[in-house]
Amino acid sequence: MRYAISILLIGAFIGGAVVGMLGLPGRISSQPPVEIYSDRYFPGMDRQPKLRPQKPFEFFANGVSSQLPPPGTVARSPGVATLSGVVHRFEDNPFNTGMVTGSTNFIDVNPMPMTQALLERGRQRFDIYCAPCHGRLGDGNGITKAIGDMPAVANLHDARIISMPDGEIFNTVTHGKGLMGAYGPIVPAEDRWAVIAYLRALQLSDLGTTNDLDASQQALLNHTP
Amino acid sequence: MSAIFPKWTNWLPLVLALVAALAGGAVTAGVAVYVTPKYYRVGYQPVQPVPFSHKVHAGQLGLDCRYCHSNVDKSWVANIPSASTCMNCHNQVLKDDPRLAIVRESATNNTPIPWVQIHIVPDYVYFNHSVHVNRGISCVECHGRVDQMDTVRQAKSLSMSFCLDCHRDPAAHIRPVDKVTDLGWQWDSDPAKAAKMQEINGTKFVHDWKVESLQSCSACHR
The missing domain is CATH 1.20.5 (Single alpha-helices involved in coiled-coils or other helix-helix interfaces)
Structure with missing residues (x-):
């Protein structure tokens, strides 16, 4: 009996020591995880000598795997269907630049076919990329205004922006303006046009009056139960 | 004797x-x-070069995940944002803060910020972010409540059995596509009702969006 108790006690002590040293699952640790099936036993399996995006890579002078494309690189991707036919991303076309081909004059009208899907896409992208500063309503009351560190955010319902050609808005979104950064690198061109289409709908929602409703909608509005 | x-x-x-x-x-x-990765991976919380808080940005300020991880719905990889994305706001907000010195230097000189990768699967696993995100699998399924973490730590094991649990029963995890980046979203505040709605709508989404319950080796290993 004495032996049994001492064996159990020793066992409990060892168990306690293991749990004490290793901790319970889910414990916070800043140490890199120990790879149990590591490269030591199966070299080149878990961590293969291949390039992965945004990783350190000594081969290139700047030490990262993701390199910028050399100047003059032509983007290979399927074309986008616009009102004036399929457009590719390397073309000097209003879809890519917001300007009339071969000039610096901004185009007046969105080159994308206007559909419900485009507006929905525009709303989603607007809420992601524009709303943090310009606000979901586009009135310039975004979260950056609320925290008070970004005082000069454009109200997108300004007459200046309402009368601005679509191409000029596209140009501003793409390259930034003043303190606003460029969104061309993170929002693809068709999404930028979708955002502009949605912005026009937002502006219209603010400009509209009850006179814009058709007869049946007006009747509904004036209906008193 | x-x-x-x-x-x-x-x-x-x-x-x-x-x-x-x-x-x-x-x-x-x-x-x-x-x-098991449940022990040696979960809870990994490395010290990052910039004390970026997801709790502040995604939680309190309510930025959408895709503002920074802008390729997550287009590419297999959920990109770390470039410093220029940070500077969209931080050229004005906290613009002289010493904690952001590395970010400002990165934006001006194109030097990489040495972020420490937390969530990593073996190189023979080909996980595609866009295909999951665009079919109603939320960020939270694999990354946990990142919007409540000041410093990000690994919340789920990301082991093979973890992947298979969901691949065998996608209906239990799928949600409306527009709620994918809303990490705290639930069908209903009442758990029993939420579970019921998950069951009904999950099955419907899996059918309507032609979600396949892929379990062949080549689904992930190529």
Whole structure:
């Protein structure tokens, strides 16, 4: 009996020591995880000598795997269907630049076919990329205004922006303006046009009056139960 | 004639068997608890070069995940944002804060910020972010409540069985596509009702969006 108790006690002590040293699952640790099936036993399996995006890579002078494309690189991707036919991303076309081909004059009208899907896409992208500063309503009351560190955010319902050609808005979104950064690198061109289409709908929602409703909608509005 | 073996040796086989059973049980339990990514991966919270808080940006300020991880719905990789994305706001907000010195330097000189990768799967696993995000699998399923973490830590094991749990029953995890980046979203505040709605709508989404319950090796390993 004495032996049994001492064996159990020793066992409990060892168990306690293991749990004490290793901790319970889910414990916070800043140490890199120990790879149990590591490269030591199966070299080149878990961590293969291949390039992965945004990783350190000594081969290139700047030490990262993701390199910028050399100047003059032509983007290979399927074309986008616009009102004036399929457009590719390397073309000097209003879809890519917001300007009339071969000039610096901004185009007046969105080159994308206007559909419900485009507006929905525009709303989603607007809420992601524009709303943090310009606000979901586009009135310039975004979260950056609320925290008070970004005082000069454009109200997108300004007459200046309402009368601005679509191409000029596209140009501003793409390259930034003043303190606003460029969104061309993170929002693809068709999404930028979708955002502009949605912005026009937002502006219209603010400009509209009850006179814009058709007869049946007006009747509904004036209906008193 | 005295006995060759003393009397206590009669108990020896029993005692040995008992000790072996206890020791074996302890080792099995130890392996089951400790030799699994649930132990050695979950909770990994490295010190990052910039004390960026997801709790502030995604939680309090309500930025959408895709503002920074802008390729997550277009590409297999959820990109770390470039410093220019940070500077969209931080050229004005906290613009001289010493904590952001590395970010400002990165934006001006194109030097990489040495972020420490937390969530990583073996190189023979080909996980595609866009295909999951665009079919209603939320960020939270694999990354946990990142919007509540000041410093990001790994919340789920990302082991093969973790992947298979969902691949065998996608209907239990799928949600409306527009709620994918809303990490705290639930069908209903009442858990029982939420589970019921998950069951009904999950099955519907899986059918309508032609979500496949892929379990072949080549789904992930190529």
